[in-house]
Amino acid sequence: xxxxxxxxxxxxxxxxxxxxxxxxxxxxxxxxxxxxxxxxxxxxxxxxxxxxxxxxxxxxxxxxxxxxxxxxxxxxxxxxxxxxxxxxxxxxxxxxxxxxxxxxxxxxxxxxxxxxxxxxxxxxxxxxxxxxxxxxxxxxxxxxxxxxxxxxxxxxxxxxxxxxxxxxxxxxxxxxxxxxxxxxxxxxxxxxxxxxxxxxxxxxxxxxxxxxxxxxxxxxxxxxxxxxxxxxxxxxxxxxxxxxxxxxxxxxxxxxxxxxxxxxxxxxxxxxxxxxxxxxxxxxxxxxxxxxxx
Numbered sequence: 001x002x003x004x005x006x007x008x009x010x011x012x013x014x015x016x017x018x019x020x021x022x023x024x025x026x027x028x029x030x031x032x033x034x035x036x037x038x039x040x041x042x043x044x045x046x047x048x049x050x051x052x053x054x055x056x057x058x059x060x061x062x063x064x065x066x067x068x069x070x071x072x073x074x075x076x077x078x079x080x081x082x083x084x085x086x087x088x089x090x091x092x093x094x095x096x097x098x099x100x101x102x103x104x105x106x107x108x109x110x111x112x113x114x115x116x117x118x119x120x121x122x123x124x125x126x127x128x129x130x131x132x133x134x135x136x137x138x139x140x141x142x143x144x145x146x147x148x149x150x151x152x153x154x155x156x157x158x159x160x161x162x163x164x165x166x167x168x169x170x171x172x173x174x175x176x177x178x179x180x181x182x183x184x185x186x187x188x189x190x191x192x193x194x195x196x197x198x199x200x201x202x203x204x205x206x207x208x209x210x211x212x213x214x215x216x217x218x219x220x221x222x223x224x225x226x227x228x229x230x231x232x233x234x235x236x237x238x239x240x241x242x243x244x245x246x247x248x249x250x251x252x253x254x255x256x257x258x259x260x261x262x263x264x265x266x267x268x269x270x271x272x273x274x275x276x277x278x279x280x281x282x283x284x285x286x287x288x289x290x291x292x293x294x
Contacts, residue, residue, distance in 0.1 A: 014208035073131030137170030138224030139279035156251035262292035
């Protein structure tokens with residue numbers, strides 16, 4: 001199977017995964033129509049009707065936010081959530097944590113009831129304002145004569161973790177509707193964060209979304225494998241911060257030999273980033289990376 005066939009097959013699999021786990025993006029439908037339909041669906045939810053007037057007003061107020069505070073992705077997630085999940089029924093929303101200024105994410109708490117014994121308790125989760133379609137990340141593979149010789153990723157300061165961590169280039173979608181432009185958005189972020197231009201990338205393979213931490217969040221960013229040639233890799237300014245976004249923590253690109261992935265001292269064991277691990281597994285599965293030699 002050549003790269004083009006591989007790319008097409010991966011896209012088909014990714015679409016199946018998205019259909020199973022993610023609400024529809026509703027394509028190019030007018031944004032205000034989507035907003036009205038989503039609002040109507042939430043108003044009809046029993047848990048919304050049982051929530052306090054304060055919570056109801058907070059939630060409906062999110063529909064008025066636009067641009068950099070647009071929360072329609074989060075609201076679509078609420079509209080498409082099943083009321084009963086694993087024998088637990090959502091009874092009401094009991095808390096909605098919304099930042100006072102720019103909204104990046106929202107903290108939600110629901111009162112729930114176990115159906116087999118009516119035991120009542122609460123569940124919480126965090127959502128980016130974009131909902132599950134938060135954005136995209138990708139691992140860059142440097143190819144030479146049909147083989148991957150190196151991998152390009154990044155080291156980034158994480159405010160949430162409070163330290164520097166291995167990361168992958170990528171970033172947020174503006175809204176779920178931006179998903180239709182997902183590859184161009186990923187290439188834009190790759191240019192900003194590691195200095196590769198779209199013209200440097202030979203192919204981008206969609207390997208589907210990933211559940212980042214389903215005990216905490218609904219977040220399911222899309223992952224890619226980006227293939228480049230060695231001359232393009234020579235443009236990378238290793239260890240130098242290239243991202244111009246003043247709102248983002250500093251990061252810089254690193255290049256590792258593919259042979260350094262494996263073994264007790266290998267990068268696979270040193271790298272704690274789950275998205276990196278899934279990209280490596282996808283590369284192995286697709287024959288773009290070679291496994292350890294026993």
